[in-house]
Amino acid sequence: MAKKRILSGMRPTGPLHLGNLHGALANWVEMQDSYDCFFFIADWHALTSDYENPGRISEYVREMMIDWLSTGLSPDRSTLFVQSHIKEHAELFLLLSMITPVPWLERNPTYKDQMDQIKNRDLSTFGFLGYPVLQAADIIMYKANGVPVGMDQVPHVEITREIARRFNYLYGEIFPEPEAILTKTSKILGIDRRKMSKSYDNAIYLSDSPDDIASKVSRMITDPQRARRSDPGDPEVCNVFEFLKTYADGETVENIGAACRGARIGCVECKKIMARNLIQALEPIREKRAEYKAHPGLVDDVISAGGDKARGVARQTMEAVRSVMRI
Numbered sequence: 171m172a173k174k175r176i177l178s179g180m181r182p183t184g185p186l187h188l189g190n191l192h193g194a195l196a197n198w199v200e201m202q203d204s205y206d207c208f209f210f211i212a213d214w215h216a217l218t219s220d221y222e223n224p225g226r227i228s229e230y231v232r233e234m235m236i237d238w239l240s241t242g243l244s245p246d247r248s249t250l251f252v253q254s255h256i257k258e259h260a261e262l263f264l265l266l267s268m269i270t271p272v273p274w275l276e277r278n279p280t281y282k283d284q285m286d287q288i289k290n291r292d293l294s295t296f297g298f299l300g301y302p303v304l305q306a307a308d309i310i311m312y313k314a315n316g317v318p319v320g321m322d323q324v325p326h327v328e329i330t331r332e333i334a335r336r337f338n339y340l341y342g343e344i345f346p347e348p349e350a351i352l353t354k355t356s357k358i359l360g361i362d363r364r365k366m367s368k369s370y371d372n373a374i375y376l377s378d379s380p381d382d383i384a385s386k387v388s389r390m391i392t393d394p395q396r397a398r399r400s401d402p403g404d405p406e407v408c409n410v411f412e413f414l415k416t417y418a419d420g421e422t423v424e425n426i427g428a429a430c431r432g433a434r435i436g437c438v439e440c441k442k443i444m445a446r447n448l449i450q451a452l453e454p455i456r457e458k459r460a461e462y463k464a465h466p467g468l469v470d471d472v473i474s475a476g477g478d479k480a481r482g483v484a485r486q487t488m489e490a491v492r493s494v495m496r497i
């Protein structure tokens with residue numbers, strides 16, 4: 171039986187951190203075994219909000235591809251590409267915009283939220299309103315059956331389904347209605363215990379050096395109730411412990427948990443152990459990153475071969491679309 175096709179994308183707005191790794195990327199890597207995978211870097215989507223400062227987008231695109239390759243996405247098992255290299259996305263976006271009622275976009279909860287929250291940029295643009303239409307084009311271009319995304323993206327997949335349904339109704343059944351595949355959220359928080367995010371300045375990046383990691387870990391907030399070394403701690407509310415559960419072996423986790431509850435280990439020492447484990451766990455990623463940085467041609471090759479593969483599919487889709495739309 172043919173594998174089901176999935177597709178997902180990330181906006182290149184900065185280097186990837188552990189939250190991205192455990193929230194999305196690790197899932198994608200795993201899904202390569204069971205799905206026909208398309209993963210792409212949504213650089214046009216980055217422009218919808220950062221159009222005033224596009225300066226670093228192309229640099230982030232490369233860095234993102236390096237992060238992907240270093241964490242186990244493989245061009246032999248997935249189609250990895252950059253959105254803006256496939257001009258067909260722009261054409262399908264345009265055609266879908268003809269059939270998408272504006273109220274669908276104005277009702278979009280992520281649109282309303284961002285308009286309320288982001289005050290330092292003018293987001294009252296056509297492109298920002300049309301964000302989900304471009305996303306719909308990305309998805310249905312490849313006739314994806316599933317879209318692995320976080321909760322925040324579910325409304326966009328819902329709009330995609332509505333647009334696909336409307337297209338099929340108007341012109342004939344071409345597109346499957348894709349389903350959101352919810353990725354489990356990462357339990358790993360930023361060093362200040364808020365959600366890990368570039369904008370909070372609390373993230374540990376895949377590209378961080380061992381020294382960066384050690385210094386960030388040393389600044390991590392632990393069990394806030396534990397004021398002194400002699401106080402028993404509660405590891406279950408401690409982010410350092412959450413990291414240990416991900417990065418240390420079961421025995422270490424158990425021993426440290428017990429020592430923390432019995433006030434037999436201090437947070438400084440505990441963090442040192444965690445940092446050592448984390449640095450070690452990320453070592454293979456750092457090594458691969460260094461290799462790709464030293465051989466930029468390898469990255470160029472992946473980007474161009476993935477682009478060719480994606481374009482082949484996109485061209486076929488667009489021929490069918492133009493034909494049923496009589497264009």
Ligand code: TRP
Pocket residue numbers: 177178179180181212215304305308309317318319323326
């Ligand atoms: N909007 C997505 C995000 O911000 C990125 C994205 C663009 C995407 N096109 C997509 C995700 C298509 C899934 C499918 O995370």
Ligand code: SF4
Pocket residue numbers: 392393396403404405408409410411426430431435436437438440441
């Ligand atoms: Fe957290 Fe470790 Fe301190 Fe316990 S000893 S509170 S697990 S950092």
